[in-house]
Amino acid sequence: MTEHLDDFARVDLDRERRTGDPEVVYGAGKTPAQVVAILRALHERHPDRAVLATRLGEDARQAVAEQLPEADLDPVARTAVLGPLPEPSGSVLVVGAGTSDAPVVREALVTARVHGARAGTVLDVGVAGLHRLLAVREELDAADCLVVVAGMEGALPSVVAGLVGVPLVAVPTSVGYGASFEGLAALLAMLNSCAPGVVVVNIDNGYGAAVHAARVARAAHR
Amino acid sequence: MTEHLDDFARVDLDRERRTGDPEVVYGAGKTPAQVVAILRALHERHPDRAVLATRLGEDARQAVAEQLPEADLDPVARTAVLGPLPEPSGSVLVVGAGTSDAPVVREALVTARVHGARAGTVLDVGVAGLHRLLAVREELDAADCLVVVAGMEGALPSVVAGLVGVPLVAVPTSVGYGASFEGLAALLAMLNSCAPGVVVVNIDNGYGAAVHAARVARAAHR
Amino acid sequence: MTEHLDDFARVDLDRERRTGDPEVVYGAGKTPAQVVAILRALHERHPDRAVLATRLGEDARQAVAEQLPEADLDPVARTAVLGPLPEPSGSVLVVGAGTSDAPVVREALVTARVHGARAGTVLDVGVAGLHRLLAVREELDAADCLVVVAGMEGALPSVVAGLVGVPLVAVPTSVGYGASFEGLAALLAMLNSCAPGVVVVNIDNGYGAAVHAARVARAAHR
Amino acid sequence: MTEHLDDFARVDLDRERRTGDPEVVYGAGKTPAQVVAILRALHERHPDRAVLATRLGEDARQAVAEQLPEADLDPVARTAVLGPLPEPSGSVLVVGAGTSDAPVVREALVTARVHGARAGTVLDVGVAGLHRLLAVREELDAADCLVVVAGMEGALPSVVAGLVGVPLVAVPTSVGYGASFEGLAALLAMLNSCAPGVVVVNIDNGYGAAVHAARVARAAHR
Amino acid sequence: MTEHLDDFARVDLDRERRTGDPEVVYGAGKTPAQVVAILRALHERHPDRAVLATRLGEDARQAVAEQLPEADLDPVARTAVLGPLPEPSGSVLVVGAGTSDAPVVREALVTARVHGARAGTVLDVGVAGLHRLLAVREELDAADCLVVVAGMEGALPSVVAGLVGVPLVAVPTSVGYGASFEGLAALLAMLNSCAPGVVVVNIDNGYGAAVHAARVARAAHR
Amino acid sequence: MTEHLDDFARVDLDRERRTGDPEVVYGAGKTPAQVVAILRALHERHPDRAVLATRLGEDARQAVAEQLPEADLDPVARTAVLGPLPEPSGSVLVVGAGTSDAPVVREALVTARVHGARAGTVLDVGVAGLHRLLAVREELDAADCLVVVAGMEGALPSVVAGLVGVPLVAVPTSVGYGASFEGLAALLAMLNSCAPGVVVVNIDNGYGAAVHAARVARAAHR
């Protein structure tokens, strides 16, 4: 996370300029006041570029809504964005297996946009209803990078990666119960995908998947 | 396992007559001589009905070939069958994701036949190549019970169960490496299937899946 | 889950007609308002056939009771059923090891009925009191499919499968503490059953077991 | 293990005199020559009392057979006993679920005898064939302590403990495959037994179970 | 658990008469009203013999205090005892490593007494302060059976079993944090004790350990 | 794996043309004769494009060397390549933490080249010697995609991802012992990287990482 405000400006600003990555605040474990303060400070330093806050609880989102009314809040993604989005370059498509995966799908969507990619979503295309997935095959094929989100048995990335050759990041979610072990089953499934080239991030880490995907998408349109 | 030769005849024979299940020898951990002796004894007691031996190593299969030449050996399934198969009733289709799953697929095939069902196989229809699976959809739909075998991410049962409403038993295999943890990834995936009605057996347990499937298939054609 | 309301009607309705499976709403993670809305919509589309909602918390059940008074609520199973049950065909018997397994037993019972089977329960026949189990042996034998529910050491399916040859689905429950690891001990025990033909579903998944069992039971009486 | 030969004689000999426990050599990881040397030295120190060696590989047993021909070797238990058994007091019954559990059953049998109890075995009374177990109920009831050995789902101790009130030590074995995880499934099952008073030892630890059982049996006949 | 109130009287009463084991109510997951009702019913059936309830939350204990004022409540053990204790026979000593293990120690203490043994406790004799343990060595040696309770690294049973030859049941507790994994570390340690004859029960299962210990103690004084 | 030789030509050839991905033979579990036969058949079908075989044991490599002398064998990567490499487009840099990671590094290197990217390696830049890593910072920055390979604590991807903004795939290896649990420690570390945008593949899966990396690199130079 590059949310720290002080004495290390030189190197990180270099990296930021080169990579196009914005400043990000990881909200978990921070008080609403801290979230607001960091967002404001980062925004003042980068008024021309969106800063992103993730994993905001309801309290933090309310504090942001009141004190930073210009921020763009997404209650499903649990994110806040402050400042103008960059000009998009390249496209990321976020694909979600079920409706319960929506928070992770939305976090990925918002993150991809803040990191400079065009981004959209396709929802509710789980492997137990292939017709829904096959109906969006061309959409999948047209993206520069896919982020595929699934809980439970985590099978969707394998099926998608068998349909198209687009770079694909798989995100296991903690959706499930019992022997899903809070996303472990989906994580293991994705790591063992029989489709070549599937790469994986931590459970529920829509943010990390979208950072990678946006870099890949931007590079494809330099 | 009902391979024991002695003093418990009354009850088990009752159950056998009622259920149609044959005698079975689990070969793992038995010497070739023990396998031959038990097979021979069971066959003498049930000359009109096939007995089955599973998990036979190369040594045991060779001993059976030499000393029980009328036995039907399957080197891929690692099984031996001695005595006439029962008249089949109902159909079991064994579906395998990859060529490496063949031993488990064949063990299920032989077991289903010895347990009184018609049985066939569909191979190499992994989820990364959906067209192959979609091509056999009618075959899947025509079975009385499906046994779906897959290693790695274990996604095939979910996809098949989304296509047809036939009772379906999923078999995870130990095919994979690293974070497959010798079949654990596939097992967890199958237990967390998003498709309703998927039931699961132990890793590599083609035998157990087929016993259940044959019972289901036979009951559908009483 | 086939609870989605929109544009994918053709294929799924085909499958439903063929398989006899109803629409189901998985209530976990949904608001009471969402549960009510989906139930109502599904019921309007299928007025002649029961729809099922599972894993309803107390809030959701109260909302259903108030807004869909014709729904049939089961507080132990945490289910709601809206619309007439199908004509039953075939019988499922749900067997529970202990009184703490009741929620899972009842979820299986309701599910089996909504999926078109006759269904009943036998309770409190844990393996530490064999006389109770032996007393219901004929009842076990008369079912078309058994659903056997147990927590703790998960031994009941093995014992039941040794008594009768009826197809049997084992359901581990999260009943236990310490080294039960929320049902993992029972799950592993059931996957390793020494009785041939035992198949298993996820921890506490009475719903999934009953879907499979109802299909098996219906097929036996086509 | 009290196999060390040197400077700590005083206290341990005290304990030995008081408890009746013999000297024991744990053979795993020792060369045949080491096993022979330690057995011989212990025997010279305790000529009037049996010493026990466990976990002897084939090489070690052959070395013992050649160089200590008066030793009593058990190839199934993989043990050697040198010197006269103590006068037995109290009775231990070792109950085994399946034929594959025989090595652990025999290790417990030999250990119980060397530790001063009368001991016998009942074999092949797995829970999938209750009639065999029920047939020996009186035998179970007559013992001072039971050692119940089972692999796979490890259900036997719960069933036995439901039949009789005798103190009972459960021994999980590594018999099984896949999700048995080399005995872990049976171990967890036994730790979660629904029958009160079941106590457990490490996987395959017939020796440890029998040490406890013999102490219990001897105490019952002081 | 033998808490069920109905039609299985014959066999269980036989066992009870023979073994001296009382009726027990496992309170976890029961409402205060249920606990009171079952205790009262069991007491009416066995007015001359104590019945035991374990794992009672504060609500349940308060309900018992109000409605069954003659019950003996132990807030640390979270138990209630109703009816006269049996005449004790044999002695159980419950040894606890730390003050945080007190609930499990007390549960074992109460259970042993209700199951017919004399029982006492030795507390706070963890292995990091050996002098405290060595000071009670004679007390340890005088018991008929020891119950040794420890969390964290679970080392105490090994040390005690090295000091005396008395039968010993080890109870791991969930005391600890981080890599104790809620008692798993202590459980594994106890299962791997280098001292022969240590037997183990589930995490926090003071009840089960004491049932075994009381049987052993009673048998030593028949 | 797209190694199957028969009736599914149409769709897969389409995908291949579009994605630039070659045919691949996964050698584990195949006989040398099978490897040779499949390689030869794929080469005949695609004489103008390299086919790749991975995870070849010494026997298989020797068989390839004798019967397909024009194949390019890499004994460290355990790969064989048959046919001309594609014109490279974009660059992949494979970074290895230690010399023991060389097999995975080389597998990634060969795979990236066969999949159409320019590829090179930087070796032995583990995090305990940062000066080595800092010395190649410009090289890291110049790549279109990085594959970062490490065993043991798996820290290298986090450090590299903190230095440059290039898309980065992390590969845990099974290098280590004890609590590395055959690569699990490194896998978990990489999934929890504090550096945003790190994506991960299965343990030792240099092949899968390079497939993704080559796609990313090619897309950056379309």
Added chain:
Amino acid sequence: MTEHLDDFARVDLDRERRTGDPEVVYGAGKTPAQVVAILRALHERHPDRAVLATRLGEDARQAVAEQLPEADLDPVARTAVLGPLPEPSGSVLVVGAGTSDAPVVREALVTARVHGARAGTVLDVGVAGLHRLLAVREELDAADCLVVVAGMEGALPSVVAGLVGVPLVAVPTSVGYGASFEGLAALLAMLNSCAPGVVVVNIDNGYGAAVHAARVARAAHR
């Protein structure tokens, strides 16, 4: 923990005098009243030497603030110190990877001081921003012992141990989510450090790390 107040004075006081270790109260699971009472009693016994309480919840800290106003409370570390700190000898530097690790860092800081070492902290020097770490290299080198605290991938100790040869204790924290498994990922990473000489304590155990570090630091300046 040496917080017990009674009859074991002689030996422990001996040890305390020799080692310089203070009395410590582990606050988790104690009531505020208990914490206050033990602190007061220990302080009365050792008025000239600080006693330490750790893991104090907000309630306990408030009770201490009110009833022992002379105590030094640290709300981040969740500690209380009562009595004068010892004259420091040797220096401990506590290094924290991220701001979320602050509670563990502070607990280590306070503990080191109470145990007789000079102590300071360096914060927010995670491995994804090496420049911050390299900037404090001389500070690291000047300490007598380092305590390095990190969650998530736990890479910081390896990097620090590669920079300096000072004795180093690694502390994994539970900071992270998903596949961090509450600190397990960081723990495993630290145990597998490729830098020689890294030693590790339990997850979040800043106290234990600082006890060791203070002993090492004091010994270096005897």
Added chain:
Amino acid sequence: MTEHLDDFARVDLDRERRTGDPEVVYGAGKTPAQVVAILRALHERHPDRAVLATRLGEDARQAVAEQLPEADLDPVARTAVLGPLPEPSGSVLVVGAGTSDAPVVREALVTARVHGARAGTVLDVGVAGLHRLLAVREELDAADCLVVVAGMEGALPSVVAGLVGVPLVAVPTSVGYGASFEGLAALLAMLNSCAPGVVVVNIDNGYGAAVHAARVARAAHR
């Protein structure tokens, strides 16, 4: 590991001069020829200072014996030392629980000496025979740092740390079977030690423990 021979001389030689740590070759996974070559090259560069090779198989030791006859080989520790030991400063005592822990004990012993400490061993002082441990208490107290090695339940470090206040590094070993899970039980036990200040290294990592211990011991006698 600092075994690499080339272009990174400047910084590492600086560190070496400052810390006194020697060059080390980790032998696992290296050919005998590689081991000999690296040892020779390192020795030529540092003729006045011992270099160490660890984890040498029998082949590698034989190659060293033949080609580097001046090397000091330890077949139990599986180490080779080439060149003169440094002048020792400070003392490390390596304490082993059982005879099977000897390889790890010896590896620690040799490593401590090569890293500049005086070192000795105390063997076979497992916790089940406390008298042996108590007999060496003064020896324990006299060391500057202790390395305590134990397998199975891993209890020894807690007991030793309760006896003396010397800095102590615990080493779990893979000695054990079944639920020891190749040293995991001992590792967890040591991480959860109730004695403050116990620090831990990876399973069987005598080398790493001794590097830390030697640094601590040397610092105490600067």
